[in-house]
Amino acid sequence: MSELYNTDILRLTTRIPHQTRLESPDVTAVKTSRVCGSRLTADAVIQKGAITAFGQEVKACALGQAAAAIVGEHVVGLTENELSGVADQFRTMIKTGETKFPEKWSKLALLAPVKDHPGRQGSVMLSFQVLEQIFADARKSNESAA
């Protein structure tokens, strides 16, 4: 038993924003955790390097849902550069427990106890992985169009 699934985390599972898939996304990405089978599917519209519309379907454990809820709060307006910084800090947190985020991303620290649960880390990383994929695909698409 762990304190991983605490009240804050459980509350977040019912507050996942952007749960309506987009009808005409620029990019769609799917990521699945090999460890637990959690899956996140996301659509995005990207303009001038920032996400302007986002839709996601989250089939994950409570931790994956909580991560999707926190990331989803700030996904509109997100750039690849900002994502890269926050994702790096998040990876550091789940390795070392160190919580060092910009103020607006501070809720990610709620997931710090996952450090001691390697089996749950795949699920909480999905939101970041899917966004990284979205930006990478958008970049490729722009390059091939240029």
Place this chain on the structure above:
Amino acid sequence: MRATDAEKALAADIWQHFHDQNYEQAQALLAHALETSEHPRFKRIQARFYLFEGREGDAATIIKEILPKVWTPGSWELALVRSGACRAKVLKKQKVLYFPLRKCGSTSLLNMMKILTGEDARGEHVHQEDDTRKPVNLATMGADYPGYFSCTAVRDPIDRLLSYFHGNIVGRDHLMVEYGGKTEFYGLPTKPGLDYFLVNFVRYRQVFISVRDHTEPLVSSIGANPAVFNWIGGLGQLSDLAAKLSAHAGIELPLLQDMVSAEKPGKVAHDMPIAVQALYAEDYEAYGVFF
């Protein structure tokens, strides 16, 4: 393995905290119980909590381990591990095995079994007589129950889901009643709108075991081989089942109306979130011919 009074009281406390939405306290008590008792009921609670946390794989590992020691496994436990066993109404004298599946005409069919046994039909109450339904191994039932007529009725899973939503959650305040009049349980409304319910379907199945029970894929309960049954059909073919049962048991059954869902689904499979479509993909493959 009989539980002691102390173990029973501890389990009741754990559930009380869970129902009071005090999950951290429930977890702490369960951790204590698992350290101090070997009784399978605590492992079952642990599996249920894993489901609540969305950790289906971990829950299934526990259920697989303890299932042989559990006297009356729940439908969700059998389905979670695809045990190959399904709870059945066993009519010994009439030699009938009926496998009731939720939202698949099971009230009508369980009442029909009552008529076969000479009892009065009892409406919805038949669902509370779970003690009369034991897990039957589908692969070996021919040998385990020689001469029995085995039957079940199936239904399009999206129809089932919508029927459950409209008939039970909305029509009968099912979740609200089950959770002591609460309007929310762990943040989920007990009487949600359809779109909210569908968007949060995965979480509803994790939090509410009754949602899970009513929306289990058919293949999780009865496997993927319709040929194991003497009779299997859709809700539009129940009069045929009544005729077959009459012939088998030598009892004249009243004419059973073929059932057509009164609630015409406003959504069809392709409108559903991916999670819903994925959950039922195997049902369409194995049983689509009957829908």
